[in-house]
Amino acid sequence: FDMFVLAFVERLFRPTYRKDDFVVGKKLGEGSFGVVYRATPSKPSSKEGDLVLKKATEYGAVEIWMNERVRRACASSCADFLYGFLESSSKKAPEYWLIWRFEGDATLADLLQSREFPYNVETLILGEVQDLPKGVERENRIIQTIMRQLLFALDGLHSTGIVHRDIKPQNIIFSEGSRTFKIIDLGAAADLRVGINYIPKEFLLDPRYAAPEQYIMSTQTPSAPSAPVATALSPVLWQLNLPDRFDIYSAGLIFLQMAFPGLRTDNGLIQFNRQLKRCDYDLVTWRKSVEPRCGPELRRGFDLLDLDGGIGWELLTSMVRYKARQRLSAKAALTHPFFDREGLLALSFMQ
Numbered sequence: 341f342d343m344f345v346l347a348f349v350e351r352l353f354r355p356t357y358r359k360d361d362f363v364v365g366k367k368l369g370e371g372s373f374g375v376v377y378r379a380t381p382s383k384p385s386s387k388e389g390d391l392v393l394k395k396a397t398e399y400g401a402v403e404i405w406m407n408e409r410v411r412r413a414c415a416s417s418c419a420d421f422l423y424g425f426l427e428s429s430s431k432k433a434p435e436y437w438l439i440w441r442f443e444g445d446a447t448l449a450d451l452l453q454s455r456e457f458p459y460n461v462e463t464l465i466l467g468e469v470q471d472l473p474k475g476v477e478r479e480n481r482i483i484q485t486i487m488r489q490l491l492f493a494l495d496g497l498h499s500t501g502i503v504h505r506d507i508k509p510q511n512i513i514f515s516e517g518s519r520t521f522k523i524i525d526l527g528a529a530a531d532l533r534v535g536i537n538y539i540p541k542e543f544l545l546d547p548r549y550a551a552p553e554q555y556i557m558s559t560q561t562p563s564a565p566s567a568p569v570a571t572a573l574s575p576v577l578w579q580l581n582l583p584d585r586f587d588i589y590s591a592g593l594i595f596l597q598m599a600f601p602g603l604r605t606d607n608g609l610i611q612f613n614r615q616l617k618r619c620d621y622d623l624v625t626w627r628k629s630v631e632p633r634c635g636p637e638l639r640r641g642f643d644l645l646d647l648d649g650g651i652g653w654e655l656l657t658s659m660v661r662y663k664a665r666q667r668l669s670a671k672a673a674l675t676h677p678f679f680d681r682e683g684l685l686a687l688s689f690m691q
């Protein structure tokens with residue numbers, strides 16, 4: 341009850357926007373349910389700087405709900421959401437418009453594609469180029485810092501009762517303001533605690549990053565996909581089904597891609613997924629099957645994960661597991677010894 345009153349009051353005092361308040365700029369992306377643009381406020385006097393605008397179909401209603409929740413409950417986990425509204429000009433089909441602050445130019449996917457990864461991220465996070473010898477130790481610290489930021493953001497979402505369900509490098513943006521990674525694209529998310537349990541058709545899930553269970557709950561696909569479906573799901577049910585572990589699996593695959601450059605391409609990842617399936621989703625079995633005849637690149641990835649007594653590998657295998665209940669929660673992962681070291685912070689003091 342309190343939450344709804346708070347939401348109402350908060351909304352009452354926040355500036356509202358209309359279509360004419362924005363000048364639409366360059367297209368940033370196009371998904372199945374909307375198009376994303378850069379935008380600027382049309383009034384030069386506006387305090388808001390660069391913005392991002394998503395024009396979405398009927399699914400936009402759910403995405404606005406999720407962003408409003410995040411804004412109040414765990415704002416630092418996701419891109420800074422300003423406002424969402426229904427835009428129904430007479431001629432066209434109704435569209436939902438969603439407005440965020442422009443966080444920065446690079447997603448983790450962009451950064452992973454660079455030959456410089458992970459040093460390009462080190463520069464972004466520390467704000468300066470480090471004059472230190474390159475090697476797996478340093479790369480491990482950078483990857484540690486990225487994983488910590490990602491798990492921190494996920495913990496925020498999960499503690500709020502939201503499962504993202506589309507965690508992948510394309511949906512992780514580097515925020516230049518806070519010098520941290522934030523999560524974007526709540527279009528496929530589910531809010532289980534409050535009861536907005538919208539389960540869209542499975543094709544919404546990206547098969548490259550989806551955990552084997554595919555569905556976060558026993559499926560309740562609504563017949564009419566136009567409106568959120570309210571079901572009362574208690575925290576008890578959350579405990580039983582552990583839907584948050586779906587995101588943990590995806591985050592584990594991102595960890596893997598950071599350690600192994602060969603898995604950063606679509607083909608590399610798809611081939612890995614096939615191999616893992618053949619190993620009944622057991623990473624240890626997968627390692628045994630590839631390590632004896634692996635090339636220098638895979639070798640280097642294993643060496644990185646084996647640093648400090650193999651705690652990186654230990655964390656990875658606690659995230660990418662077949663059974664959801666055997667995967668660590670985001671909160672538990674953050675207390676894993678892999679994160680005991682200071683990560684990048686220590687690097688900047690090493691000079």
Ligand code: ADP
Binds near residue numbers: 420444513
């Ligand atoms: P979809 O995947 O449905 O097209 P996203 O919400 O993932 O929509 O946004 C598409 C792209 O737009 C992202 O991959 C990112 O490059 C860019 N983008 C989205 N939100 C922001 C933001 N707040 N700041 C900067 N860029 C963003």
Ligand code: MG
Binds near residue numbers: 511525
């Ligand atoms: Mg996206």
